[in-house]
Amino acid sequence: MMAYKQVALIGLGLIASSVSHAIRRAGLPIRVSGHARTQKSREEARRLGLGDIFDTAAEAVAGADLVILCVPVGAMEGVAKEIAAHLKPGATITDVGSVKKAVVGAVAPYMPGHVHFIPGHPIAGTEHSGPASGFASLFDNRWWLLTPDRQTDPAALSNLEEFLLALGAKVDKMEAEHHDLVLAVTSHVPHLIAYTMVGVADDLSRVTETEVVNYSAAGFRDFTRIAASDPTMWRDVFLNNKTATLEILGRFTEELFALQRAIRTGDGDQLFDYFTHTRAIRRGIIEAGQDTAQPDFGRIVTRN
Secondary structure: OOOOOEEEEEOOOHHHHHHHHHHHHHOOOOEEEEEOOOHHHHHHHHHHOOOEEEOOHHHHHOOOOEEEEOOOHHHHHHHHHHHHHHOOOOOEEEEOOOOOHHHHHHHHHHOOOOOEEOOEEEOOOOOOOOHHHOOOOOOOOOEEEEOOOOOOOHHHHHHHHHHHHHOOOEEEEOOHHHHHHHHHHHHHHHHHHHHHHHHHHHHOOOOOHHHHHHOOOHHHHHHHHHHOOOHHHHHHHHHHOHHHHHHHHHHHHHHHHHHHHHHHHOOHHHHHHHHHHHHHHHHHHHHOOOOOOOOHHHOOOOOO
16 A cells, blocks of 8 residues: 555656656555645646645645655755645655755755655656646656665655655665765766857857757757756756766866877777777666667657
8 A cells, every 4th residue: 555645746847747647647546735936837737737736835745745845956945944844743755856965954954853854866857847847657767766864764765665666766775975976977967068068059159050050960959958958957956066076077077188189199999999888888778778779869758
């Protein structure tokens, strides 16, 4: 039997709306309540039938067995303060932030002793945002990482894992600091590079904007897709994962210098060996079921 009778979603963008759709798809007997910061988003969520939508976060969490914080990392502390006194005893609180150590520091100090705070992060998403961007299959075969600590209640952790599996996700656990390093490699720095490459194209006076738009090859189109992601979210990610991001960015710069040298000196063997190795990593991602070999990242989206 599912442990949760009510799930509260604070922030009603891509992740939260997809959670609502996935709950409905799974046929779970769960009441969904929610809150978004803007009236426009609340009205859109009501129109889409995402759940019982309230004008305040405090109202949305009242009576909830599970509260999922789906707001940008920079907004976590404010939300934690607002809902703390209204949380049901025994409730589980989790989040979907792409950074974990900073979220723990922002949220944990405000959580009362009668609730369970288990930070989390679904490795799933698109470049779209807002209540209408969600779809039920977003989490299918995607990892949802949890970062419990030694004080985490085993039963609460088990209940959360069961819920996430019902949404279609795969669940893994790791320490918060290690999570931030891993995501710096797999997500944060790649996004920074994408933003930079699009910015370079925009600044290059010898290439017109029309040429960039009309003649975009697949690689640049993928960069622009990534760079279309929510700017508020990514601003907060980089400001709250400085150490890991700068470490990986430094390693990237070293690799880039080595490739520059190989190109300048005509070292074809080094380039071939490097590209062969990285191609194998790509093949491993496909074999792990985290992407397909189809064009456009295999992003065939089936919406409700």
